[in-house]
Amino acid sequence: MNVYKAAQGFEKAKTSLMRGSMIYISDSSEVLIENCLEIEEFGENCVKVVLKKCVATITGLDLTMKNYNNSSVSIHGKIHSVDLIEKEQS
């Protein structure tokens, strides 16, 4: 059995079953976002990502980003705030 394929399948199933997105914050150094649809803005001090139901704005200093699987990103740096704004209903 190919472990990577199995892991990808599991991730796909998890994403499709998830109704929303998940945000994990560990201290003020890392924010992990699962089920991220798009990166709207990426700057040194501000990262804006589009989630399923809202837009998350992470502000901080020296922000760097890493995507570790299909739809998850982790943002590192000195994080000051995480703002969540609901998406406009179209």
Place this chain on the structure above:
Amino acid sequence: MINFKGIIRIKMIGAYTERFISELLRQKIKLSNIANRGGVVYADVWAFRYKRIARLSRKYGVMVRIERKQGLLFTLNRHKRRYGVIFGLFAASCMLLSLRQYIWRIEVHGNEKFSTDYLISQLEACGVTAGTLTANVDTTEVERKIKLGNEGISWLNLEINGSRADLYLSESNIPKKAEISLKTPCNVVSLYDALITETDLYAGTLNYKKGDQVGKGSVLVSGTVNDGSDNIVYTHANAKIIGEFTDELDFYQPFSSVEKALTGGVETQKQLMLFGLRLPLYISPIDTDNKLCDEEIESFSFMGIEMPWKIKTERFTGYNETTVNRKAEDVKRLLESKLELYCFDMYKEYEILGISKGYDCTDEGITLHAQVKLKGSITELQPIYVRQN
């Protein structure tokens, strides 16, 4: 960890870099260390993904440039014209791979009674030595051989880990006679049939006095004491009791015996031990019949590291088996020296008061009957087991 695939740091310049990153995310292209420095976005990607990224970048109007390359792939590419280095690496890898097939180090774990040198020599006798091909070692057979030859070993396991042989063992645990604690009630009993010459009581009730004759196993000092109110109290009896006793010994020596007499001629042959092979450094082998062999292995080391080759020197000394016929006086002298040696070894703790000897002569040999009169401690502590109702 060595990065074989190679990672490149790319820089992305354009108006829609975020969209481009989102697209890469959708395309399952992993980016790491994404950072925006003054409007320019930097990211690390696998080198083999670069072509796909470059193709996508045109679609989004983003300029992608390689900033830095890292990894074994690029390092090798940089040195591809250095044939000497490549050949050296190849030769070193081949050497490493071939040397891994041999045992270079032997480690012994869990030994207390048996010395490490002795166990290594036992392994050598079974054909496991530095330089032996690991494939040729039958660990089960070696374990069985060593265990059969050494009764003191209860469990043995030989493991070959790469080029290292680990010998794990546990020795038979024959418990020593437990010392009786001061809290345990006990008697003092006699070890021999003896005449008491000196008593010094520390605790308990003395049953015999100086000048009494006691038998083996007699209770010299009792641990049961009457407290004066008809109650029996059990105590830890202790005393120093010196006695005189006699030990009987017999030694036999025949008049005629076959013995080896060295002729004096020594012949030497050498062998080179390399990778488990024994290469002879002589043309014709020595006839080993009627010869005593003495072996010596010479190791070589360079900068503290033991080299894989050794020189084994075998010295053969010739002997003749001759029948020696001794006179009665010579036999008696030989028996007396045997007795003297025995007394020196066995009666270190006692004072020898006298030895009376008697010889029993037959047609074939002489038997020496000796009675050794000794003086010393004759006591032993014996615990009292009290049944509680």
